[in-house]
Amino acid sequence: MRGLFTFWNLFGLIVFLLGGAFYLKSQEKTGPAALPIPTEETAQNTLVLVLLRPNPPEGFLKETRTLELGPGETPGGKALELWSEATSAPRPKALFFQGKRLLVDLPQNFALGLDATLEAFRLYSLAYTLLSTFPQAEEVRFLVEGRPSAGLAHLDLSKPIRLP
Amino acid sequence: MRLWLLFLWGLALAQAPKPLKVGALTGEALYPGGRGVAYGEARLVAQGLGLSLWQGGGQVALGLGSRVQAFPVVAEEARAATGPSAWRQGDKVYVPLRPLAEALGLEYRAQEGILLSLPWARLLGVERGQGRLLLRFSREVNAVVREGGVLFLLAQGEGEGLRQEALGLFLPLESPPDRLYYPGGNRVALEWGPLPRPRPLVLLDPGHGGQDPGMTFGDLKEKDLALDLARRVAARLPGSRLTRTGDETLPLEARLEKAQEAGVLISFHLTQGSALNLYLPKGRTSPLAQNAEALLASVTKERAGLLKAYAGDPRLLAKALEEAFGALGLVVAKAEGPYALLDIPGAGVILEVGVERLKTPEAKEALAQAIARGVRAYLEGP
Numbered sequence: 001m002r003g004l005f006t007f008w009n010l011f012g013l014i015v016f017l018l019g020g021a022f023y024l025k026s027q028e029k030t031g032p033a034a035l036p037i038p039t040e041e042t043a044q045n046t047l048v049l050v051l052l053r054p055n056p057p058e059g060f061l062k063e064t065r066t067l068e069l070g071p072g073e074t075p076g077g078k079a080l081e082l083w084s085e086a087t088s089a090p091r092p093k094a095l096f097f098q099g100k101r102l103l104v105d106l107p108q109n110f111a112l113g114l115d116a117t118l119e120a121f122r123l124y125s126l127a128y129t130l131l132s133t134f135p136q137a138e139e140v141r142f143l144v145e146g147r148p149s150a151g152l153a154h155l156d157l158s159k160p161i162r163l164p
Numbered sequence: 165m166r167l168w169l170l171f172l173w174g175l176a177l178a179q180a181p182k183p184l185k186v187g188a189l190t191g192e193a194l195y196p197g198g199r200g201v202a203y204g205e206a207r208l209v210a211q212g213l214g215l216s217l218w219q220g221g222g223q224v225a226l227g228l229g230s231r232v233q234a235f236p237v238v239a240e241e242a243r244a245a246t247g248p249s250a251w252r253q254g255d256k257v258y259v260p261l262r263p264l265a266e267a268l269g270l271e272y273r274a275q276e277g278i279l280l281s282l283p284w285a286r287l288l289g290v291e292r293g294q295g296r297l298l299l300r301f302s303r304e305v306n307a308v309v310r311e312g313g314v315l316f317l318l319a320q321g322e323g324e325g326l327r328q329e330a331l332g333l334f335l336p337l338e339s340p341p342d343r344l345y346y347p348g349g350n351r352v353a354l355e356w357g358p359l360p361r362p363r364p365l366v367l368l369d370p371g372h373g374g375q376d377p378g379m380t381f382g383d384l385k386e387k388d389l390a391l392d393l394a395r396r397v398a399a400r401l402p403g404s405r406l407t408r409t410g411d412e413t414l415p416l417e418a419r420l421e422k423a424q425e426a427g428v429l430i431s432f433h434l435t436q437g438s439a440l441n442l443y444l445p446k447g448r449t450s451p452l453a454q455n456a457e458a459l460l461a462s463v464t465k466e467r468a469g470l471l472k473a474y475a476g477d478p479r480l481l482a483k484a485l486e487e488a489f490g491a492l493g494l495v496v497a498k499a500e501g502p503y504a505l506l507d508i509p510g511a512g513v514i515l516e517v518g519v520e521r522l523k524t525p526e527a528k529e530a531l532a533q534a535i536a537r538g539v540r541a542y543l544e545g546p
Binding site: 112114116117120151152153154156157159 | 377
């Protein structure tokens with residue numbers, strides 16, 4: 001019996017017990033096994049779009065729509081898509097949230113074929129819609145094809161637009 | 165110990181005043197503060213090498229042609245050489261010689277004394293124009309108007325009517341020039357007659373163009389109609405310019421760059437129907453533009469004419485155009501806002517013409533005539 005209590009036997013027993021303890025500990029559930037998904041998508045699955053539709057020469061028609069966001073849809077992207085459909089205007093390329101500023105990237109043909117009045121109504125409709133839909137933003141700055149621009153044809157786009 | 169004393173003696177000797185030779189004149193080079201920077205009296209240096217000399221406002225400046233070197237004047241010896249600054253001692257002002265020589269291209273040599281010299285310049289050519297004479301030398305040259313002509317100091321050469329003198333090249337003239345200046349590039353310019361009055365640039369900008377047709381009206385395109393109207397107006401305003409003269413794509417940035425120099429800018433656009441719209445800027449950003457309206461309202465007509473070459477009042481321009489259209493029985497709608505191209509110092513407006521107004525060549529001519537009349541009335545008005 002005393003022959004069992006050799007140094008190497010005892011050392012082996014200790015290693016076995018520590019290994020067992022570590023295995024049991026690692027089997028405890030510490031959290032969800034699934035990968036985390038982007039915060040924006042988990043935080044918001046509906047969008048309240050405040051649409052300001054151009055109604056020249058009087059001004060804008062206000063309309064509020066509540067929409068479900070589908071998988072992979074972002075509030076910004078959905079807002080651009082709906083505004084574009086509602087106003088029959090080319091879809092802006094992208095919307096970026098930069099603190100209290102919204103950056104909207106426009107395609108070069110955004111105001112093609114419009115006169116000064118209609119261009120102003122189209123741009124201000126988009127800016128006011130976004131500022132009303134995302135009230136945390138204070139101003140909208142337009143880019144053209146990803147770059148700051150002096151404008152498209154009639155309006156100065158070098159300065160940001162705010163709600164009146 | 166002996167070596168140490170020898171070193172101190174040598175150092176003291178190096179900082180002691182030395183003879184200074186400037187051209188044909190001699191004086192003394194000083195070392196203020198014992199920092200090893202040689203100084204010479206400014207007046208002696210200027211006289212010896214024919215340099216121009218200005219003093220005042222706590223500064224002294226010496227010049228050779230278009231090159232000028234200025235030094236702040238200080239009274240403390242220790243501060244003078246660290247700047248380097250000029251040093252005032254009593255009623256004399258001393259300037260550091262090596263920095264001066266480097267700035268003006270003088271020859272500087274330090275041996276037993278300091279030698280400062282200027283090689284003689286060679287005349288390379290003379291250009292004669294209407295009321296203007298331009299002389300080019302091998303280096304910058306100072307010129308002095310003397311009775312009967314102009315002397316180019318320390319210059320030599322040959323040319324029609326030129327005479328070599330001991331101090332330089334003399335050009336005899338029947339009447340002294342009204343202006344003598346150094347345009348740079350080793351040149352001296354002499355001019356006679358009054359200064360040309362600056363003329364406001366009238367810039368006519370046909371909207372759209374190239375890949376951007378603008379609006380389409382059946383077979384007609386806005387870019388072509390705008391260019392045609394702008395050309396008709398330009399024909400009635402000599403000296404005016406177009407931002408584009410053909411069917412070319414011209415970004416707003418390029419138009420805006422051209423517009424910065426314009427005293428008057430009209431950007432031509434079209435719209436449906438028979439409307440006549442004038443778009444004006446709301447809140448211009450440059451200080452000149454912000455002050456222009458008040459300045460134009462307060463100065464005399466003559467000064468307003470000068471000011472309009474650099475800055476303008478878009479409201480006054482719009483009013484003049486409105487009156488010119490009114491004479492044809494046309495009513496204009498005006499709006500202010502952040503329109504492109506209008507945030508410039510000059511007076512800029514966007515003119516949008518209804519396509520119905522351009523149906524016949526006679527109608528186009530009448531409209532162009534009215535626009536030109538409006539621009540002239542703005543430029544000639546108070």
